[in-house]
């Protein structure tokens with residue numbers, strides 16, 4: 001990726017909403033629309049957990065959420081499921097350390113965006129040697145949204161990754177709430193990825209707007225001070 005493309009991606013990662021049918025009380029496509037109205041800059045379709053949709057029903061939901069994203073010019077990323085990402089022509093894919101290897105996924109998806117989860121500075125340094133476009137660091141705080149989440153790494157992990165010279169676009173994930181945005185940005189994140197702060201809120205638009213305001217204030221305050 002060129003420097004300019006990385007800078008563009010950094011901006012798109014600012015308020016990254018991750019969701020699927022198992023996180024939303026109502027229609028996930030409606031929650032997506034509300035999150036975008038509140039300021040979401042990127043959407044990830046993550047259909048996981050008890051009663052998660054599979055097969056044609058999963059693809060149908062993916063396409064409905066993608067249609068909302070397309071209508072609003074917001075990138076649509078698919079979690080884990082490379083076949084689905086290719087079938088719907090998603091803008092990118094997010095994978096973790098235990099998913100299909102990044103090099104293999106890159107071969108399959110061509111120049112679509114590829115995000116990789118990392119939990120330590122060591123994993124981040126390895127990621128920087130792979131052809132990935134961004135990293136997701138977490139869980140920064142304890143989370144109830146991922147059954148197999150690792151132990152919370154705190155904002156110190158983000159700071160350490162930056163101090164090790166990893167300049168990849170970086171999004172923080174896990175337990176992020178409006179009150180935690182400032183410290184996450186100050187530590188060196190380009191953005192936040194959230195599930196419950198938006199999907200479990202009584203008003204997803206309002207919840208996204210609160211996060212977006214905190215992000216604007218954090219970048220205004222700390223933009224030039226970060227590692």
Ligand SMILES: Cc1ncc(COP(=O)(O)OP(=O)(O)O)c(N)n1
Nearest residue numbers: 079080094095096097117136173193
């Ligand atoms: C932006 C972002 N960061 C991290 C993850 C977690 O990916 P992974 O470790 O593969 O876990 P699952 O989401 O697949 O359960 C993510 N999805 N998005």
Ligand SMILES: Cc1nc(C(=O)O)sc1CCOP(=O)(O)O
Nearest residue numbers: 138139143145174175194195196
């Ligand atoms: C999907 C996911 N991945 C994580 C990681 O650490 O890689 S934490 C997480 C769940 C994030 O949900 P919430 O904002 O509700 O805590």
Ligand SMILES: [Mg+2]
Nearest residue numbers: 080095096099
């Ligand atoms: Mg995964």
